[in-house]
Amino acid sequence: MRFFNILRYDLRMGFLRRPLRWIATAALFSLLAGNFCLIAFSAYYQEFDYNPAGLLQLGTLPISIGDEILIELGSVLPPSIQEDQAFSFPTIWLFTHLLVCFFTLGYMNEDLTRGGVQVLIRTRRKSTWWLAKCAWNILVVTLYYGLGEALLWILGRAVGFSGDFTLNPFLFQTLTNRAYVPTGAGEWDFFVAFLVMPCLTGIAINLMQMTLTLFVKPMVAFIAVAIYLSAAVFYPHPLLLANYAMPVRSAAAGIYAFWPSTGILLCAAFSLASVAVGAVYLRKMDILPASS
Amino acid sequence: MSRGSLTRRVFRVELGKAFRNPFFLLSVLIGTVLVAVNATNLIRIYYQEGGTYARNVSIATFADQLDGYLKYPVLPAATVYNQWIGGDYSGEAAGSIFFTILPLLVILPYGHSVSEEMRSGYLKTIIPRCGRRRYFLAKAGAMFLSGGTAVLLPMILSLLICFMAFPAVKVDMIYDMYGALHHSNMASVLFNQHPLLYTLMYLGIDFVFSGLFACMAFSASFFWKQRVAPMIVPYLFLLGMESFRSVTMFFTSSEISILIMLKAGVTPLSTKADILLLWLALCLLLTAPIIYWKGRKYEIF
Amino acid sequence: MKIELDHVTKILGSTAVIDDVSLSLEGGRVYGFQSINGSGKTMLMRLIAGLIHPTRGEVRIDGAPLGKKDSFPESMGLLIESPAFIDSYTGRQNLELLGYISGKARREDVDEALDRVGLDPEDKRKYRKYSLGMKQRLGIACALMEHPALVLLDEPLNSLDEEGIERVRRIVEAERARGACVVVSCHDPDELMAMAGELYRIVAGKITRRAEKQADGSFKEERL
Numbered sequence: 001m002r003f004f005n006i007l008r009y010d011l012r013m014g015f016l017r018r019p020l021r022w023i024a025t026a027a028l029f030s031l032l033a034g035n036f037c038l039i040a041f042s043a044y045y046q047e048f049d050y051n052p053a054g055l056l057q058l059g060t061l062p063i064s065i066g067d068e069i070l071i072e073l074g075s076v077l078p079p080s081i082q083e084d085q086a087f088s089f090p091t092i093w094l095f096t097h098l099l100v101c102f103f104t105l106g107y108m109n110e111d112l113t114r115g116g117v118q119v120l121i122r123t124r125r126k127s128t129w130w131l132a133k134c135a136w137n138i139l140v141v142t143l144y145y146g147l148g149e150a151l152l153w154i155l156g157r158a159v160g161f162s163g164d165f166t167l168n169p170f171l172f173q174t175l176t177n178r179a180y181v182p183t184g185a186g187e188w189d190f191f192v193a194f195l196v197m198p199c200l201t202g203i204a205i206n207l208m209q210m211t212l213t214l215f216v217k218p219m220v221a222f223i224a225v226a227i228y229l230s231a232a233v234f235y236p237h238p239l240l241l242a243n244y245a246m247p248v249r250s251a252a253a254g255i256y257a258f259w260p261s262t263g264i265l266l267c268a269a270f271s272l273a274s275v276a277v278g279a280v281y282l283r284k285m286d287i288l289p290a291s292s
Numbered sequence: 293m294s295r296g297s298l299t300r301r302v303f304r305v306e307l308g309k310a311f312r313n314p315f316f317l318l319s320v321l322i323g324t325v326l327v328a329v330n331a332t333n334l335i336r337i338y339y340q341e342g343g344t345y346a347r348n349v350s351i352a353t354f355a356d357q358l359d360g361y362l363k364y365p366v367l368p369a370a371t372v373y374n375q376w377i378g379g380d381y382s383g384e385a386a387g388s389i390f391f392t393i394l395p396l397l398v399i400l401p402y403g404h405s406v407s408e409e410m411r412s413g414y415l416k417t418i419i420p421r422c423g424r425r426r427y428f429l430a431k432a433g434a435m436f437l438s439g440g441t442a443v444l445l446p447m448i449l450s451l452l453i454c455f456m457a458f459p460a461v462k463v464d465m466i467y468d469m470y471g472a473l474h475h476s477n478m479a480s481v482l483f484n485q486h487p488l489l490y491t492l493m494y495l496g497i498d499f500v501f502s503g504l505f506a507c508m509a510f511s512a513s514f515f516w517k518q519r520v521a522p523m524i525v526p527y528l529f530l531l532g533m534e535s536f537r538s539v540t541m542f543f544t545s546s547e548i549s550i551l552i553m554l555k556a557g558v559t560p561l562s563t564k565a566d567i568l569l570l571w572l573a574l575c576l577l578l579t580a581p582i583i584y585w586k587g588r589k590y591e592i593f
Numbered sequence: 594m595k596i597e598l599d600h601v602t603k604i605l606g607s608t609a610v611i612d613d614v615s616l617s618l619e620g621g622r623v624y625g626f627q628s629i630n631g632s633g634k635t636m637l638m639r640l641i642a643g644l645i646h647p648t649r650g651e652v653r654i655d656g657a658p659l660g661k662k663d664s665f666p667e668s669m670g671l672l673i674e675s676p677a678f679i680d681s682y683t684g685r686q687n688l689e690l691l692g693y694i695s696g697k698a699r700r701e702d703v704d705e706a707l708d709r710v711g712l713d714p715e716d717k718r719k720y721r722k723y724s725l726g727m728k729q730r731l732g733i734a735c736a737l738m739e740h741p742a743l744v745l746l747d748e749p750l751n752s753l754d755e756e757g758i759e760r761v762r763r764i765v766e767a768e769r770a771r772g773a774c775v776v777v778s779c780h781d782p783d784e785l786m787a788m789a790g791e792l793y794r795i796v797a798g799k800i801t802r803r804a805e806k807q808a809d810g811s812f813k814e815e816r817l
Contacts (some may be wrong), residue, residue, distance in 0.1 A: 005694045013679070035539055079383045087383035088560060089392060091534045091549075102528060106520035118678075118735060121642065121671055122695040126664040218520045219404065220318065223396045227322075230392050234385035283664070286645040 002123050006132035009119060014107040015140055021103050022147065028099065029148040032072045032092065033155035039071055043174050059160015066165030068156045069149070069194045070175065070253070075246035077176055077255060078236045090246075094229055097202060097245065100144040101225050104206045106218045108133050117287060126282045134207060134275050141206050145199035165190030167253070176248060178255060185252035192260045193250035201245035204267040205229070207274040214281050241266060299430070302422045306434035309405065316401035316438055323397055323446030329386035330377050331453045338370050338458065372460045373487040377450040378494055379557035390446070391551055395527040398439035398502040403509030403523045406431060410513060415590075428587035432507055432579070439506025440499040447495060462487055473558060476545070478565040483556075494556035497568070501554060504575035505530065511582040514590075537561075550575075594620045594655060594668065594742040594774050596641060601650035603636060603798075610636045611647070612798040618776065620742060623769045625789030626778040633798040634778040635673065638745050641776065642671055654743075668697075670741040672749055676732025680721040684731045685714050688738055697739040706738035707731075711760055725752040737764065744768050744775045750784060762788055786812065 040063055041048070041055050048054025075093040111119065111133075123129045157163055165187055172180035185193075205225060212221040232242035236249060236256060243249055244263030249256040310316065373379050377387045390397075409415050419427050462484065463472055473480040483490040508526035516522050534549040547553050547561040550571045596618040603611040610633050618624055618641075626634040639645045640652055643665040652659040654666045678687040685703055692698030698706075704714040710730040723731065729752045736744055749761050765788045768775050779785045785792060792812060794802040804812035 002694065002696070005696065009690065009694055038539055079385075087388075089383075089388055091392075091531060092538065094392070095528070095531045095535050098531065099528065102521075102524050105524065106518055110519065117644070117673075118671070118691050119694055121644075121665045121669060122691060124663045124665050124667060217315075217404075219315075219396075219400055219523050222520075222524060223322065223393060223400065226393050226396060227389060230389045231385065234388070283660075284646060287639075288645065 003128050003132055003135075006119065006123055006129060007135050010107075010132055010136035011139065013111075014136055015143075018103075025099070025144055025147055026151060028096065029151040030155060032096075032148075033068065033152055033159075035092075036068045036072050036156075037159060039174075040067070040171065043171055061168075062162075062166075063168050063171065064162040064164050064166045065153050065156045066190055066194060067168045067171045068152055068161060069165075070167065070247050071171060072152070073194075073198060074175065074248035074253075075233065077248060078234055080234075081255075089230075090233060093246070094226075094233075096148070097198075097205070097229055097242070098222075098226060100141055100202055101206060101209055101222060103144065104137050104140055104210060105213070105222055107136075108210055109213045109218050112287065120287065126285075127279050130279050130282050131275070133210065134278070137206050137210055138203050141202045142199060145195075145202055149195050149199075165194060165252075172253075176255060181254050183252060183254040185254075189252045189260070193252040194247045197250065197260050197263050198245040198247075200264060200267040201241050204241055204270040204274070207271050211274040211278040211281075214278055214285065238262060238266060241270060298422060299426050302426050303430040303433060306430040307437065310402040310434040310438035311441075313401065315404070316442060319397045319400040319442040320445050322393075323390065323443060324449060326386045326390040327377055327446045327450040327453070330380065330384055330390065331450060331457070333384050333386065334370075334375050334380065334382070335453075335457045338375070370458055371463055371487070372451070372454045372458045373483070373491055374463055374557050375458045376447075376454040376491070376556075378447055378498065378555055379491065381555075381558040391555060394443060394502065394551060394554065395505045395530050398443050398506045399509045399523050399526065401438040401442050401506070402435045403439075403506055404519070405435070406510050406513040407516075407519055407522045411517075411519065424587055424590060428583055428590075432510055432583050435506045435510055436503035440503035443502040444495060444499045447498060451491065451495075460488070474562060476562040476564075477559075478563055478568065491556055494554075498554050501550065501571070501575065504572075504579055507579040507583065508575070511579050511586075514582065514586040594666070595653075596666075596743065596774060597651075597653040597656075598637075598640070599651045599653065601640060601647040601652060603640060603645060604648045610798050611640060613650075614798075614800055615650075616793070616800070618774050620774045621769060621772045622791060623765055623775040623777060623789045625785040625792045626776065626795055627780065627782055627785050627792060628778075628795035629780065632795045634795050635747050636798070637795065638673060638747050638776065638778060641743075642666070642669065642673070642745055644673075666743050668739070668742040670736030670739060670744045672732045672736045672745065673747045676728055676735065678720045678728075678731065678735075681719055683717060683719055684712055684723070684727075684734070685716070687720060687731070688735055691735060692738055695739055702738050702740070703734075706734040709737065709760070709764055710734045711757060726754060726757060729753055730757060733761065733764065737768070740771070740773075742773055744773050746775070746777045748778060748780070750779060750781065758784070 037055065037058055040058055040061065044054070044061055048057065073093060073096060075090040076088065079087040110116070120126070120129050123132075153163070167180055167182075169180040172178075205228070209221050209225045212224060216224075228240065229242045232240035232246070236243055236258075238258070241263070243258050244260070244267070246258075247253060249258045251257045251259045374381060377390055380387045409418075415427075473483045475481075477483075479490055479493065482493070505526060508529075509522050512522035512525050516525060530551060534551050537547075537549050537552075540548050541561070545561055546564045546567055547559050548567060552559050553563045553568055553571070596616075598614055598616040601611060601614045602609055614637065626637060628634050636645070640647055643652070643659050643663075646660055654663075657663075659666065678684075679690070682690070684707060688698070688703040688706065689700060692703055707714045710733050712727065712730050712734065720728070720731070729749070733746065733749055736746060746761075746765075750758050753761065762784075765775055765777060769790075777785065777788055779788075786806075790806045792802075792804040792806075793800050794804075800817055802814055802816055804814040807813055
């Protein structure tokens with residue numbers, strides 16, 4: 001019972017009372033949707049006889065929500081396999097993942113070192129408090145990705161793109177400089193790789209960040225997460241979880257072989273480890289004011 | 293006691309706090325590690341390729357490339373000026389990460405100081421002793437210098453390492469496929485004729501912009517009361533602005549991202565002096581007037 | 594409720610902030626901790642509250658070691674250092690939120706606690722507009738509203754006016770009469786002697802003297 005009371009308190013203090021963050025999320029993903037329209041229009045410019053009015057006819061093109069997700073949130077292939085293609089760091093991808101890390105960053109730490117002590121002592125067990133914080137973290141991250149992906153889907157459908165994940169070979173080649181070879185992956189495989197995996201990876205990374213803030217200052221934890229995310233861009237290693245949050249590297253896309261099943265297992269393992277480490281450390285941790 | 297000496301003393305205290313704190317050391321350490329990894333990778337590739345251009349390719353393709361370079365010895369050599377962390381264009385991991393997280397590295401040393409002192413009530417103690425303007429000016433100066441230095445030191449280290457490993461020759465303009473700076477880039481003539489001066493100029497540019505990024509945390513402290521937000525929001529702003537590249541690329545061949553423009557070497561789009569100056573104006577607008585006007589009227593409860 | 598500290602030591606860095614302290618505290622009594630600043634009385638309260646763990650020794654609540662099954666005493670009201678609440682809520686809203694979490698305080702309890710400390714439950718001012726004395730009163734109300742079995746008040750008289758100090762004296766006596774174990778720390782010996790039935794003097798983390806109030810109001814001292 002107290003767990004749900006604390007969770008409700010956390011949702012109110014760390015989520016509902018911060019509407020600006022959700023407005024920023026909606027604005028970001030709306031901009032991404034608009035950006036995709038420009039990219040698609042630019043790729044098909046010739047077909048529209050170089051006429052800007054072609055923007056209004058984007059819905060007639062064989063473009064799907066899968067293309068939208070791939071181009072905007074797909075990230076890039078590692079530079080080691082990008083032959084003859086200038087490497088461009090996926091800033092948009094990094095920004096969307098770091099934004100939610102920022103949302104979840106300081107809340108727990110602030111709570112522990114200031115007025116949250118009164119909440120903590122009313123839970124009787126630190127583990128209850130910690131689990132509520134983990135649940136809050138998971139909810140916020142899920143809502144972030146859910147809202148963002150829903151907006152991309154809605155705005156894409158509003159323009160006229162098809163609601164499935166059938167990839168457009170022309171756009172695929174624009175992003176990867178490789179021919180698209182269908183892998184036989186079904187809609188469900190694409191759904192998991194393109195929509196579910198970024199969320200699950202985000203949950204694991206945000207839980208790791210929150211646990212890290214028990215040991216180091218939040219700013220240092222954020223830098224560590226930024227480096228961890230950036231390193232995944234260059235190194236396609238399964239332990240760099242962010243690889244599973246890159247749809248272009250998923251097995252469904254056909255170039256790399258980051259299987260969602262492995263990703264789900266790794267994300268679950270990292271998440272559980274973060275929760276466990278935090279719970280064990282918190283048990284022994286002294287609650288002292290920030291100045292101590 | 294003269295006002296000049298009081299200003300100097302306040303500034304000295306702030307400088308001491310900015311440089312003698314563990315976060316400054318941590319920032320320099322992170323930068324140094326990235327520089328070391330970057331240099332190691334590029335030097336390793338350089339010596340394996342027999343002295344020609346470094347490409348970030350896998351070991352398996354080295355043999356092919358080596359064969360090609362050995363057949364065609366006229367291919368240009370790698371030089372200090374396109375191998376140090378600021379000049380490297382190969383997209384090497386550590387170097388790319390360094391510039392991607394650069395705003396965080398410059399804010400880390402002293403960016404927390406204003407919001408911490410506002411929350412702790414320390415301002416009540418210090419401001420009556422020296423005045424708002426003097427104090428905030430000293431604070432901004434210390435932030436600027438510590439932020440700039442936190443990034444300058446690793447970059448200088450990178451240059452020094454590269455001077456020991458690569459020849460300090462000019463980049464070949466005639467036969468260069470990858471490392472030549474196109475004439476549409478600012479100071480391309482300087483790069484091609486006096487690359488050392490060009491590199492030193494860029495160190496100065498990076499120092500100034502890094503200092504201004506650090507001061508953005510100061511400005512943000514007037515608007516966000518949380519501890520962490522003033523330090524992260526400027527970074528997200530700069531990263532977000534870089535995201536607009538994908539839109540502006542349709543309309544212009546000029547680079548608009550400041551994080552990319554801070555690299556001295558070849559960039560995907562041309563770096564123009566007017567856009568750099570616009571960024572300078574924007575950074576100054578986001579720091580100096582805000583710190584001045586908000587600081588002048590800042591009420592301490 | 595019975596609280597026992599069994600040879601408790603707390604070392605921070607290389608300093609023993611609490612050094613081999615043994616205490617037994619029971620309900621229905623008021624205990625006073627008296628010392629100069631930095632001697633360890635707040636740290637001792639933190640140990641009793643479960644906020645920090647002893648380096649050696651054990652804290653037991655009703656025979657059960659603290660920190661094993663439960664991190665904090667089941668029924669506790671706490672005022673330690675400067676109280677901190679949510680700036681954008683009123684005093685009542687702040688207390689209702691905390692009472693909701695524990696499930697032990699309804700609106701009537703919150704209003705009663707505010708009334709006892711001299712704050713107006715209907716006051717619409719946000720916490721950020723409170724004076725220092727009002728913040729202190731709100732912190733005391735927070736410690737009382739759930740009618741806890743253990744009340745820990747660290748320097749409760751800070752920033753209070755004469756009327757506020759008198760209220761705190763009455764509150765401490767009322768809590769004792771209710772059967773709570775009340776622990777008060779204060780560096781003003783006269784105030785402490787007026788409130789407490791048993792006094793402990795702390796010097797450099799050690800309890801050096803214990804004094805028990807006699808029937809005539811004087812204290813019988815015992816060196817430890």
